[in-house]
Amino acid sequence: MTKKLLIIDDDPDFVSGIKAILDKGGFEVDVAYNPKDGMTALQTKQYDLLLLDIMMGRGAEGIMIARKLRKDVKLRELPVLIMTGMREQIAFLFPGEPIHPRFVEVDELVEKPVEPKMLLEKVNGLIAAAEEKKAGRK
């Protein structure tokens, strides 16, 4: 079955570059260009993975979405690929912690821009990890 992905990122040009790769990779991709539309999409449709930008709007609004996901019983298990242009700022927000932030149960962090091979690897890997986790719990 085709996997459904959602991208939340406020830069349409960047999104077009990410989406094209995922389209060619055989995914069905929806896009939200702001956190609000993103949350609406997450609540109305079912996705296999979320690609989330951190720095949106006036600051780290992506982190707010990750926090909401963590509190949501249904969305808690959704795997998230965090995309950020600001590795050092992330390191600064969580000094001493690994760069990979563990916002939600299954997540990974990649730095923008993302090479096609790596993007597809991470997306497939996260979806597989989430499914494995789910199966293990049953």
Place this chain on the structure above:
Amino acid sequence: METKPKILIIDDEEVVLDSCTQILKGSGYQLEIASDGLRGVELVQEYQPDLVFVDLKMPGISGFEVLEKVREIDSTIVTVVITGFATVSSAVDAMKKGAYDFLPKPFTPDEFRMIARRGIERRRLMLETIALRREKELLREQFASIVSHELKAPLGAVQQNLFALDFELEETLTDEQKAKMERIKIRVDELLKLINSWLRVISVDINKLKDGFTQVSITKPISNALESVASLAERKNIEIVSSISDELPPILGDVLSLSEVFVNIMGNSIKYSPDGTSVTLNAEVQGQNLVTTIQDGGIGINAEDLPHIFDGFFRGKSGQAMAGHGIGLAVAHQIVDAHHGSINVTSELGKGTTFMVSLPLFAKE
């Protein structure tokens, strides 16, 4: 319009207050007077003067105490002491307490005017210095955010679309077209790296690293760095040979920034090495330090350039025309400094360069 400079005179002698008021009349200053120290200190708070004249010898709280209080309220307020007995020693004492100048009694109107003018000038310069310093700090912060938003994000979007285009056209492009695509991607990648290293220098205070030091094994930052430079090494067909043992004792430091040190040094070694050569890593305990060596068979560094390679924004004259930004080694040096370690380098033209990073071993309490 600029506000008139404010002067406060604290003196118990009415004749001094009166004459000062007379002298400064019409000279463009605002003037307040107080006939004792307590009232004077109150006025300093209410009136926020630029310049305060204080008589040293007054009933109630002394001139010295007033000086101290003024300093506590606002250390940028300029104080001048009026000494009745013109003794050098009391003036010196007052200057030690932070007074800017002294006015011996009796004084002529011209002397008073001149000292007032200098005091006001001094205050103006102090405020200006503070404002400039603050502005510089703000600029630094704003520059970091401008660089990341206005330069890095658009360039990232460009690169992402290049990646997509290349990926979509994988089967369509000729080898020559693919080579062009590759060149574009490499140049954009280099620009992004340059922006990142600027950001690193601007936005992170390396001295704050110390707060996050933990006991770490050198293998951790080394393996992080190896992972990070792998693609660059592959592109240049350079083999990285690491013979670093897991058994080495730990050091005290910050894994992320130490990883950066090794990324920068290895990146440098790879960049200046001819295709097909190798870079060798080694580590051993020497006294109270752990010394990691990174040895390349590259083009080497001129003896005259050698002392400057950690200066930042420096690229050797002898260096080949290669992408470089000279910040990496400077940042590495700063990080190692913050770890109380040292970096040394030896080099021979045409033979290669060896970097030695020495870091203090973790000491048990």
